[in-house]
Amino acid sequence: MTAHPSSEVNTAVQTAIDACATLPGALLPVLHGIQDSLGYIPAAAVKQVAEALNLSRAEVHGVVTFYHHFRDRPCGRHLVEICRAEACQARGARQLETHARKRLGCNLHETSADGGVTLEPVYCLGLCATGPAVTIDGKLHSRVTPERFDRLLERNA
Template identity: 60%
Template sequence: MDLAALQTIINAHRALPGAMLPTLHAIQDEMGYIPEQAVSLIASALNVSRAEVHGVISFYHHFRTAPPGRRVVEVCRAESCQAKGGRALEAHVKAQLGVDWHQTTNDGAFTLEPVYCLGNCACSPSLRIGDDVHGRVSSETFDALISEARVEA
């Protein structure tokens, strides 16, 4: 773990009012997750306890403390997607990837996460692969998207 790189990120954000979330976002954007070593560095920079830093990281679904697969697949589980076959899509995605929520495929290509609304409710059902949101996803389009993503991942 590159402690100097972590410290640089922390120093760049520590003067902001309410610096905790911007700092954690910057670390996760850079490293893909929040490494254990970051906790005490952030605590000392922001003058809070390590427990408080840990408390914030564990509270928010977005932050992760272990590296994910090369692509994160987020499937929307909320009502609008349910109304358009979202539950069947969830089952299909789990079966195709061979994993349950929060798990990573054996080849390390995909981590599956639930998401409660991507704000794409007029195009349900929706899911996100990496940074790209896809609307009106059927089992067939999911299979095509995932094989495309597997090549790139």
């Protein structure tokens, strides 16, 4: 969960800008590129992206904060996402989320104290009929009860 050195941030941001700056609506692909590379969008990236795309810092910051997908701080060693959309809610996602928060000792958008797990909400993973749905480091899991959540966490995180 450590921040990257500024030279690494600068290189990752410039690489994303070089790859996407000429695309229509370049801001989102650039931000995705940065997050794919660094795991989050550092504050320094906002200024660099704004200047490269001729946008204000407020515009870039607004997009970063609008989309739940983007993080503004480093992620834990593992990323757990719990689906909060309606079908999963009807199948027990709310109880699962309560269990996960208690088990990890952190809220959504936060990382456990040992830096092991960042807990994020997602809104539909395409497994609506077999929810509650969860991803652990990008791998999909369905029918996740609190007990199954604990087993998955022990195995994967």
